[in-house]
Amino acid sequence: xxxxxxxxxxxxxxxxxxxxxxxxxxxxxxxxxxxxxxxxxxxxxxxxxxxxxxxxxxxxxxxxxxxxxxxxxxxxxxxxxxxxxxxxxxxxxxxxxxxxxxxxxxxxxxxxxxxxxxxxxxxxxxxxxxxxxxxxxxxxxxxxxxxxxxxxxxxxxxxxxxxx
Amino acid sequence: xxxxxxxxxxxxxxxxxxxxxxxxxxxxxxxxxxxxxxxxxxxxxxxxxxxxxxxxxxxxxxxxxxxxxxxxxxxxxxxxxxxxxxxxxxxxxxxxxxxxxxxxxxxxxxxxxxxxxxxxxxxxxxxxxxxxxxxxxxxxxxxxxxxxxxxxxxxxxx
Numbered sequence: 001x002x003x004x005x006x007x008x009x010x011x012x013x014x015x016x017x018x019x020x021x022x023x024x025x026x027x028x029x030x031x032x033x034x035x036x037x038x039x040x041x042x043x044x045x046x047x048x049x050x051x052x053x054x055x056x057x058x059x060x061x062x063x064x065x066x067x068x069x070x071x072x073x074x075x076x077x078x079x080x081x082x083x084x085x086x087x088x089x090x091x092x093x094x095x096x097x098x099x100x101x102x103x104x105x106x107x108x109x110x111x112x113x114x115x116x117x118x119x120x121x122x123x124x125x126x127x128x129x130x131x132x133x134x135x136x137x138x139x140x141x142x143x144x145x146x147x148x149x150x151x152x153x154x155x156x157x158x159x160x161x162x163x164x
Numbered sequence: 165x166x167x168x169x170x171x172x173x174x175x176x177x178x179x180x181x182x183x184x185x186x187x188x189x190x191x192x193x194x195x196x197x198x199x200x201x202x203x204x205x206x207x208x209x210x211x212x213x214x215x216x217x218x219x220x221x222x223x224x225x226x227x228x229x230x231x232x233x234x235x236x237x238x239x240x241x242x243x244x245x246x247x248x249x250x251x252x253x254x255x256x257x258x259x260x261x262x263x264x265x266x267x268x269x270x271x272x273x274x275x276x277x278x279x280x281x282x283x284x285x286x287x288x289x290x291x292x293x294x295x296x297x298x299x300x301x302x303x304x305x306x307x308x309x310x311x312x313x314x315x316x317x318x319x320x321x322x
Binding site for chain 1: 314
């Protein structure tokens with residue numbers, strides 16, 4: 001960010017701060033990892049402390065996609081559609097080893113890592129991961145959002161307006 | 165129990181390759197060319213015949229000849245017995261006559277066997293894949309389907 005002007009870097013910081021503290025999430029829960037996700041999002045672990053407490057049950061209003069659990073071949077086009085329906089800027093967290101790499105389901109029916117279909121920002125291994133690991137992933141995503149160029153994945157008009 | 169097998173033996177002496185019983189359940193092994201006749205007999209002509217087709221599945225004995233075996237499980241409430249029919253078939257694309265018109269439950273079972281083992285059922289009204297998608301390449305439950313084989317639509321291609 002050092003090569004940018006004062007205004008750009010300041011506005012990036014401001015947008016990053018705003019975006020990281022109001023992450024509307026979409027839980028795409030397909031398997032047992034979602035139990036840990038439920039635990040993380042409820043009052044014991046309280047995902048709301050990190051501004052990600054509100055699941056929007058529609059991809060069009062969501063900022064971050066939690067992919068929780070095994071994705072098989074038949075589910076893959078659904079996941080891709082959900083991702084495509086989300087508005088920019090958007091982020092993806094892969095929760096659990098099945099989502100990251102296919103895990104021990106090395107067979108004909110399971111997708112060997114969702115990054116063969118959609119881009120992933122944070123991977124959480126574990127079978128299933130502890131709720132603390134999910135909180136850690138959200139904190140990592142916070143860091144990423146705060147430090148990235150806010151026009152990163154935006155449309156052309158965002159790039160133009162930021163770069164002048 | 166053995167009465168059904170005796171009945172079949174009497175009616176189809178040439179078609180029956182082998183019979184055996186395990187814990188009261190009879191198994192009859194017949195060739196694919198006799199399947200229609202035997203099945204029709206079990207369904208229509210046999211006294212208190214088999215009204216339920218419980219399952220159709222297959223086994224892939226990779227290095228044996230004939231390689232595949234299609235297995236039918238019949239149940240008769242009226243006779244209070246079960247019967248297992250095994251049909252050995254060979255070749256890269258084996259063919260067996262369909263039993264859909266006799267037992268409608270065969271429809272989805274046969275589609276599943278086609279999907280997983282690539283056994284074609286002649287006379288099936290709608291022989292499509294049922295569990296996997298149309299673009300799937302290969303038959304996943306065959307023993308020569310590699311465990312680490314990846315599909316072109318999903319990848320990573322290897």
